[in-house]
Amino acid sequence: MKLAVIGFGNAGGKVADRIVEYEAETGRALCRFTAAVNTASIDLEKITHIPRENRVLVGQTDERSKGHGAGADPELGAELARQDRAEIRRFLDGVPLHDIDAFLVVGGLGGGTGSGGGPVLAGILSEQYNEPVYGLGVLPSEDEGGRASLNAARSVQSYMDQTDGLVLFDNDAWKEGADSVESGYERTNHEIAKRVVTLLGAGEYDGSTVSENAMDSSDINRTLAVGGVSTVAYAEAAVDESTRRQQGLLGRVRSNGSDGTDADSATKIHSLVRRAVQSRLTCPAEVESTERALVVVSGPPEELSHKGLVRARQWLEGEIDSVEVLAGDDPRPSSDTLSATVLLSNVTDVPRVDRLQEQAVDAQSDIERQATGREEAITNLVTDAENRLDPV
Known part of the structure; x- marks a missing residue:
């Protein structure tokens, strides 16, 4: 299968970058176009294998971001992507449509940019092109907190609405006790890249032996065509x-x-x-x-x-x-x-997603309760007990 791979957000960009690297290491022919999109300029500097001209910063002129990220806010991540639709469409002009079978949008689902902006990109691709659009979403670890779980639960729904199929990778399932944060992400990104390249790169002629039992892109598309997770x-x-x-x-x-x-x-x-x-x-x-x-x-x-x-x-x-x-x-x-x-x-019995939704509901309730309590506390702080003082 010939792909246009686009990483959205920090985690998505790193995974897309690792896919390009692993493809080269194994002599595969898979990616016909690769790009990384982010709301944080510093994260784009960490990309090493995706061409610099395909590293796209969105939200740079927005006062809430100014190129420094979406602050783990998926609503903002989505809005920044929508505001810069023209910029996104511009870099998509470089996609060799005659030479790809599908798009793959990669994003981490626990933050703000990938969880909110990734589905917006998938929607733009679906509107603009006839090729199928698939998502690759990375679920956060439970120890990343309730906010990350809430973002991920909402983002899974958005990705499923905007893509033809969503492949999930659960960080919790791959976390090992000896891992540091950085080494853990490097190892999991390698495991993701290995599976994506080996699976989706099958059937593409790259000088290797051609088999009578070889897969082709239509086989992969048929399997993913049922949608779901x-x-x-x-x-x-x-x-x-x-x-x-x-x-x-x-x-x-x-x-x-x-x-x-x-x-x-x-x-x-x-x-x-x-x-x-x-x-x-x-x-x-x-x-x-x-x-x-x-x-x-x-x-x-x-x-x-x-x-x-x-x-x-x-x-x-x-x-x-x-x-x-x-x-x-x-x-x-x-x-x-x-x-x-x-x-x-299209697996329908996924305990991790069920657990994620439960955590997300609890997190949302906590956020609402804390917001209400905070408003009362602020009012009590600046108001005298007898309410005899008026503001200037």
Whole structure:
């Protein structure tokens, strides 16, 4: 799938930047256009792989921002994006529409710019272009507080309204005790990029071997077309020693199925797909609530197996009780790992989202109660007990 990837806000820009970096590291061909949009100029300076001319500052002339951010206020983030629609449309003129299959809008959902402005951008894209618009939203950790939960719960609704499908990544599910704040974000951004590039980059010709079972953009679009919330599973394993030796032989030609259909290869792929689905998802969800799924197995051609793909697809059909499962492979001759990436689309049983909504309702009640109490306290502070004094 050929993409135009746009990161909105601090977290969104960093994730988009990491996607570009990981794509280059792995020799993939995925991003035909990349951009980062922010209300804070300092955050755009942290971007290193997205071209400078595609780093866009919005809200610079607004007195409430002046290029210093939206202050964790999604209402302001959305308004700044709307005010600078002309600036947004200007940089979108650089998108090579003839060479993309979809847009991907990336945003952190706990702050102000990505949670509020990202959906506005998605709406502009939907109005202006015919290509599908997908969202990639990063949920905040619970320890980021009630305000972040409230922002995220509202933003999930907005992204779902303005996109053709929303893939969620839950920071809480990936947080590790030894992580510092910075190292934790770097590691999670890497995990996001790995899954996005491996999944959505499948089927694009970039000089690698072309498989008879290759995925294409229509397969991915079909899986995501049902909308709703999606989550991604991933697992990898080292390639066999025999494969490593074969990788050193020049001129080796193998058509899919000649070596990869033996029992060992089939079992390895089937087991890898099962391990992916049964392990940590980008956003934890009950797998059986999935409407559609897509499986991509990536690795050296010698380790790929049509029979293994068939078995994995049949197993996953049973798990989600649906025949809407597509499966394909992505040959990578020089890869030292075999990986399975599984897209679970329109999952409806997502405990983290339910919990997020509960936290958001509590946070909103607290904010309203505190505001009322604060007004009374201010009035009591400046008014005498007998109310005998008048203001000047």
